[in-house]
Amino acid sequence: MSQQSRDDQDALIDALAQTAFVVTAVLGRIGLEHDLSLTQLRMLGVLRDRRLRMSGLASFLGLEKSTLSGLVDRACARGLVERSADPDDRRAVIVALSARGAELAAEVFAEVSEQLLPLLAALGPAEQSRLRALLAGLLASP
Amino acid sequence: MSQQSRDDQDALIDALAQTAFVVTAVLGRIGLEHDLSLTQLRMLGVLRDRRLRMSGLASFLGLEKSTLSGLVDRACARGLVERSADPDDRRAVIVALSARGAELAAEVFAEVSEQLLPLLAALGPAEQSRLRALLAGLLASP
DNA sequence: TAAATCGGTTGGTATTACGAATTAAACTAG
DNA sequence: CTAGTTTAATTCGTAATACCAACCGATTTA
Numbered sequence A, B: 001m002s003q004q005s006r007d008d009q010d011a012l013i014d015a016l017a018q019t020a021f022v023v024t025a026v027l028g029r030i031g032l033e034h035d036l037s038l039t040q041l042r043m044l045g046v047l048r049d050r051r052l053r054m055s056g057l058a059s060f061l062g063l064e065k066s067t068l069s070g071l072v073d074r075a076c077a078r079g080l081v082e083r084s085a086d087p088d089d090r091r092a093v094i095v096a097l098s099a100r101g102a103e104l105a106a107e108v109f110a111e112v113s114e115q116l117l118p119l120l121a122a123l124g125p126a127e128q129s130r131l132r133a134l135l136a137g138l139l140a141s142p
Numbered sequence C: 001t002a003a004a005t006c007g008g009t010t011g012g013t014a015t016t017a018c019g020a021a022t023t024a025a026a027c028t029a030g
Numbered sequence D: 001c002t003a004g005t006t007t008a009a010t011t012c013g014t015a016a017t018a019c020c021a022a023c024c025g026a027t028t029t030a
Helices: A006-033 A038-047 A054-061 A065-077 A099-120 A125-139 B006-033 B038-047 B054-061 B065-077 B099-120 B125-139
Strands: A081-086 A089-097 B081-085 B093-097
Touching (some): A038 A054, A038 A099, A065 A081, B038 B054, B038 B093, B065 B081, B093 B099
Antiparallel strands (some): A081 A089, B081 B093
16 A cells, blocks of 8 residues: 555655755855855865866855855855865866864754754654665656 | 664765755756756755745745745746735745746656666665654654 | 734846857867 | 867856845834
8 A cells, every 4th residue: 555646756856856945045144143155055065085186176065166166265265275286187176175164064954953953853763764774766767 | 783883874874965966966957957046946846735925935945035036026927936025915925837947847856766766766665654754754753 | 003023026136047159178081 | 190079278248146244214213
């Protein structure tokens, strides 16, 4: 049994979208407190455990290269990231977190955990495990 | 049994954030195809089943009133929403979807379902029900 | 009825984002 | 090995988004 009616599916889609907005709002608010836009925050998140070329970072974030130039310019000016040359390709530029950027990223993402966990407290431990597994399955699909 | 380690929690937080970005990306892409920014798309979504004053809509979307003026201006110019006077308070302005706006909203949100459902297909029907229940619980918390 | 408050708009500024054009480096023919 | 092409990033111009501060009318309160 466990039929999926149209309404059930719609309800699930809606819940997903709303969850996305809630999470995004939390991220945005925390970012704002540190003068980081959502995009800058995402960039820090991506660079937390990666060093990428401009183009790689752009496609990671789903942005145009031209958009990234300015983004990295500003983050660079604030001392959060650093541009360096790629020894293998003199056209390429490698972007990585600076020490200060790494520090800020750690701080910000600790805050994110801190603020999202109470939300998750509505679920019991077993349910949290299950949710994690379900989301992991969902994210693995493409 | 079913202990929640720090890593488990971090993994869940991460999965939530990533899910948020994936869903947001889908919404953004579909919006783009209809010349709608994510914000405009959200506005249509909110107005689908509500008519609100400017300030109400602003707090719904988490934006400043001043931001909303321009947003509504542009949507108005495109014939998607309409401003009307509030009979109870001559200062207030009520925003609602136009016929054309409602049509576009319906079309767009059908597309959203269409594109998110394949993602959900990675989960069986029982798991979908469970995910829906978990997200509902999570969204009900504040 | 005078003052304070509320609801929206306007004006100014910064950020974000895109596309098109540009420069430099690295391939790929011929 | 040079000529032409592709690739990596930047620059430029433009539009939308978003904020704050200042403002105008309408409304409420004192």
